Amino acid sequence: MVSKFWRILIVSVCMVCFVALGTAFAQKDVKYEGGKDGGVTFIHKAHIAKKLKCNDCHKEPELFTKKKEAKITEADHKGPKFCAACHEGKKAFSMTEKADCAKCHKK
Numbered sequence: 091m092v093s094k095f096w097r098i099l100i101v102s103v104c105m106v107c108f109v110a111l112g113t114a115f116a117q118k119d120v121k122y123e124g125g126k127d128g129g130v131t132f133i134h135k136a137h138i139a140k141k142l143k144c145n146d147c148h149k150e151p152e153l154f155t156k157k158k159e160a161k162i163t164e165a166d167h168k169g170p171k172f173c174a175a176c177h178e179g180k181k182a183f184s185m186t187e188k189a190d191c192a193k194c195h196k197k
Contacts, residue, residue: 120158128197140182147175 117134124130137147147153153175154160162172167185170178173194177185184190 122158122160122162124195127191127195130194131196 117138119134120132122130122132148156153172160172166172167174173185176182179186183193185194
């Protein structure tokens, strides 16, 4: 019979592994097709390097779901949702001017 200590240890190790694997898989780049301005690739690694955590973007109410389903319009670039929640010129570079588009959109 396995003692209580060993059961707790095994479950704890499993939980750490699941969290580590989940974080590793979540760090993949996400490519969104764009319209006339070109597609956008969201680079998780660049945002994690800025000390952001998953819950900074994937929290209630979510800026982004954990599935690639965001349909961001040009109007969304000016409001407090999606990328504009941080890319407002203070926390991160602004995306309100036409010259800002090329920072993310690649043709």
